[in-house]
Structure formats: structure tokens, C-alpha cells
Amino acid sequence: MRVEPMRRVAMISLHTSPLDQPGTGDAGGMNVYVIELARQMAAQGIEVDIFTRATSSALDPVVPAGDGVQVRHIHAGPFEGLSKGELPGQLCVFAREVLRAEATQPLGHYDVVHSHYWLSGQVGALARDRWGVPLVHSMHTMAKVKNAALAEGDTPEPMARIIGEEQVVEAADMLIANTDLEAQQLVSLYDAEPARVEVVHPGVDLDVFRPYDQATVRAELGLPRDAAVLLFAGRIQPLKAPDVLLRAVAELLVQQPELRSRLVVPIVGGPSGSGLEHPESLAQLSSHLGLDDVVRFVPPVAQAELARWCSAATLVAVPSYNESFGLVAAEAQATGTPVVAAAVGGLTTVVRDGYSGLLVDGHEPRAWADALRRVVQDDALRLRLEGGALEQARRFSWERTAERTLAVYRRAHAEMAQSLA
Incomplete structure (x- = not known):
């Protein structure tokens, strides 16, 4: 079956916006990952919508984040004072609003859903079934791995997160791991099918991060x-x-x-x-x-x-x-x-x-x-x-990350189309 070219991607980053300043709150490497990956995909002609939870009433519903990239702020729960541990209670509202945003578009608007972190994966699994497109998921961190190497005095990740991660691993059409080790952990700790796990290294913006005098x-x-x-x-x-x-x-x-x-x-x-x-x-x-x-x-x-x-x-x-x-x-x-x-x-x-x-x-x-x-x-x-x-x-560039991620999208799309043929 002929598979249409990739046109639009829905990324879900529920608990932290790619527009947030890395280094404080819940903003860190994942924020950089999401925005840089989206921008590199846009440079290759793919339109990317990033759905995230609004944390201020002053935020515009849609914020351009470069040519071909839009950040969509979803109202789900109070704007401030909501900890990451309280976010599962807002999953239903967030998912409803994501589906509503897509419903205003023509049928088949998105070609793939890419969720980041387990909370987003829960929403992504629902969108996958509603939209009839594949779900690609990036864990970024995993509760079982974190709990096995806790710092002294740190709090273990709750069982609810572990169960949620297991559900996302089972639901995803493809899983993207940052390293070979993470891929092995997905298989050994979460029973992921090895054939559904692809290793794609994150990148570095070598124009920004370069030697200065x-x-x-x-x-x-x-x-x-x-x-x-x-x-x-x-x-x-x-x-x-x-x-x-x-x-x-x-x-x-x-x-x-x-x-x-x-x-x-x-x-x-x-x-x-x-x-x-x-x-x-x-x-x-x-x-x-x-x-x-x-x-x-x-x-x-x-x-x-x-x-x-x-x-x-x-x-x-x-x-x-x-x-x-x-x-x-x-x-x-x-x-x-x-x-x-x-x-x-x-x-x-x-x-x-x-x-x-x-x-x-x-x-x-x-x-x-x-x-x-x-x-x-x-x-x-x-x-x-x-x-x-x-x-x-030099081994790590966002351009290479985007190319390899798009290859994963195309594989997931082709396999879903084949299964429906």
C-alpha cells in the first residue's frame, strides 16, 4: 500500500512547555529536546503542533515557535501551584481539549502523535485511537530506573507512575530510546517488544554550543x-x-x-x-x-x-x-x-x-x-x-536526530497502514 508523505505531527508535552526556561521547575533537557526536534522537522517541511498545559492566563492559546512550529496551550487545572504529582488528575481534561482542538481541523489532519514522558503518553494513546494514526513515544525518564538509583533522601516514584508507564509502553506503536542502554531497559523492565524500540540519540545545537574565547x-x-x-x-x-x-x-x-x-x-x-x-x-x-x-x-x-x-x-x-x-x-x-x-x-x-x-x-x-x-x-x-x-x-546533531525520528514515524505509519489493508 502506498503511504502518503508525512505532513503534520502532533507532539504532546503535557507537564512542561518547550517554551519554559530550562534549569528550573520541571523544565530541563526534555524541553530542549522537544523544541529543537520540532524545529528541525519543520526545516524539513513537516508542520509540528506541540500541545502543552497552560500555566498562566496570560499565555496565548497558540504561540508560534518558529516557521512551521506552533505551541498550543491547553487549559487543564489551575494555572499555578499544580505539582507534577497532581497532574494525573488533569489527564481527562487535557485529553478532551487536545481532541477538541483536532476536531476543528479536516479529517486526517495529523499523520502521527509523538508523546514525551508518561503523562503525555496517556493522552497520546487516546489520540492514537481517536485519530487512527500511530503513537510514537519517548519516555525521557523511567520510574523503575529512577527508583533503582535514588539519591539519599529522595522520594521514590509512585506505583501509579509505574503502572502508567507500563500502559504507555503497551499502547505505543513505536518507542524511541535515547541510548542502547535505555532500549535495553525498556525491554527488560517494561517488557517492550524489541522490534518496536528504536534508538535515536538527542542532538546539540552546534551553532549555539561552540568554543568561545x-x-x-x-x-x-x-x-x-x-x-x-x-x-x-x-x-x-x-x-x-x-x-x-x-x-x-x-x-x-x-x-x-x-x-x-x-x-x-x-x-x-x-x-x-x-x-x-x-x-x-x-x-x-x-x-x-x-x-x-x-x-x-x-x-x-x-x-x-x-x-x-x-x-x-x-x-x-x-x-x-x-x-x-x-x-x-x-x-x-x-x-x-x-x-x-x-x-x-x-x-x-x-x-x-x-x-x-x-x-x-x-x-x-x-x-x-x-x-x-x-x-x-x-x-x-x-x-x-x-x-x-x-x-x-560532533556525533550528536539535531538534524540527524530529526532525520532518524522521521524514519521512525514513517515506519510506524507504514506498518499501521499495512495492518489496516
Whole structure:
């Protein structure tokens, strides 16, 4: 059967808008993923509508996000004060409004539904059946994986989410995994059919994340020219483990007290998730460890500004307990900055140990301090890693991500058409 060319895609990102500033609240790598993927698809002639929940009455119902991309704000629940854990109660309203928006269009308006995160997958499964188009789903994070690697004091994901994820895996026509490891976890933990899982790496905007002159950006950011800059960028929550970096820095200064005079540790981001319960806890830990003279807390910044911070850094630390991919690590490497990362999840794909950065087993402060010290003090190693970081980053581009994702869409569309023939 002849399959018509792909024309329009409905993306669903219920709990966080791609227009939100990454680095605070629930906005992070997934926001970047959704908007960059949509824009690259639009550049290839595909129209993309992104459905997300409205969080302010001031938001226009439809906001253009580039040629061929529209963000559609759906009213479901109160605009503010609704936690991610309370969102399942708004799924019915959100789904109804998504279906209503499509009902105003000619029959067959969308060719495929691509849902992001399990809450969106629940809505996507309903839209799939109503519209008669395939559902492609990206998990981004998985409860069973997160619960197996909880940070100390973090809250396990609830059984309702686990059940919801299992339902989405069963309903989806195709599942997109960020890495081979994630694909294996979908099969082993969620009984996904291997034939319905495709690995598509996320990308990096190599026009934005590129090397800047370090002396220039340090001067502009108020950083000493000769500083050892150990950067953390991301949401401040136990899962991302910025506390591991602070404890490692404290250990490093015990071993090498002479480093204190030129050490700067910027923490770029805002509280999120369970970190919202104690937004001041990381600053209190910094004071407790005697690091107030070296730690700088910086509010979340736009992508272009983050690229400048990464270029200014000696290294970027990514000590997370789990990452489905680790977009910050890929972005940092694209600026030519080595990454010191936890050897978990997608970070083992993004960071090439000993070539573009260093991977650290576990989260013990002494092991992390040793890795930080190696990069800071071994000039030959650092220069080698800087070159390797640039090479490694070239493996990841949003154009390639879009091309491979469109191939998954076309396969799902063709298989559905064949099954109905």
C-alpha cells in the first residue's frame, strides 16, 4: 500500500512547555529536546503542533515557535501551584481539549502523535485511537530506573507512575530510546517488544554550543582569568546531585588547600522536583562545608548564555544519579570543555571516558575529588580531553536526530497502514 508523505505531527508535552526556561521547575533537557526536534522537522517541511498545559492566563492559546512550529496551550487545572504529582488528575481534561482542538481541523489532519514522558503518553494513546494514526513515544525518564538509583533522601516514584508507564509502553506503536542502554531497559523492565524500540540519540545545537574565547567570556562573566572553574548546570534536585560536587570540592580543598585562591564553582540552575521542598538546602550545605568563598549560585540562563558559561569552565560536572541521555554533558563538550560525569545511564554514551571527559563510578566525594583534581592539575590531560570533547560532540546533531525520528514515524505509519489493508 502506498503511504502518503508525512505532513503534520502532533507532539504532546503535557507537564512542561518547550517554551519554559530550562534549569528550573520541571523544565530541563526534555524541553530542549522537544523544541529543537520540532524545529528541525519543520526545516524539513513537516508542520509540528506541540500541545502543552497552560500555566498562566496570560499565555496565548497558540504561540508560534518558529516557521512551521506552533505551541498550543491547553487549559487543564489551575494555572499555578499544580505539582507534577497532581497532574494525573488533569489527564481527562487535557485529553478532551487536545481532541477538541483536532476536531476543528479536516479529517486526517495529523499523520502521527509523538508523546514525551508518561503523562503525555496517556493522552497520546487516546489520540492514537481517536485519530487512527500511530503513537510514537519517548519516555525521557523511567520510574523503575529512577527508583533503582535514588539519591539519599529522595522520594521514590509512585506505583501509579509505574503502572502508567507500563500502559504507555503497551499502547505505543513505536518507542524511541535515547541510548542502547535505555532500549535495553525498556525491554527488560517494561517488557517492550524489541522490534518496536528504536534508538535515536538527542542532538546539540552546534551553532549555539561552540568554543568561545575563554579569556573573553570569563571577563564578561566576572570570572578570574586564571581560575579553576568547576561548573554545574541543571535543576537543583537530589537526582542531579549538585551536593556531590560540593562535597567533592570540600574534599579537594582538604587535599590541595592551595587551590582555594583560584577555585570558582558556579551552580547554574534553580530548584526543582523534591528540591523545591528545601530550595535553600544547597546554599546551606555550601556554608556548612565552608565553601561560600568559592561557590556562586547563578539563576537559570538561556541556551546561548549557558554556552558561554560552559566555554568559561575548566570542566563541567554532571554527578547525576541517573540520566536517560545527559544533554548538558553533550552541550558542554560541544564548547570544547571536558566533562566529569557519573558513570550512569546515558552519560556512558555521551561521555567517552578518558577521551572527552572522565566517568566516575559511584558518588563518593573522594573519588570525585580525585577526578576533578586530575583535570584541573594535569595540563596535558585537560588539553587532550578538550580536543576529544569537540570530536565527541560532533556525533550528536539535531538534524540527524530529526532525520532518524522521521524514519521512525514513517515506519510506524507504514506498518499501521499495512495492518489496516
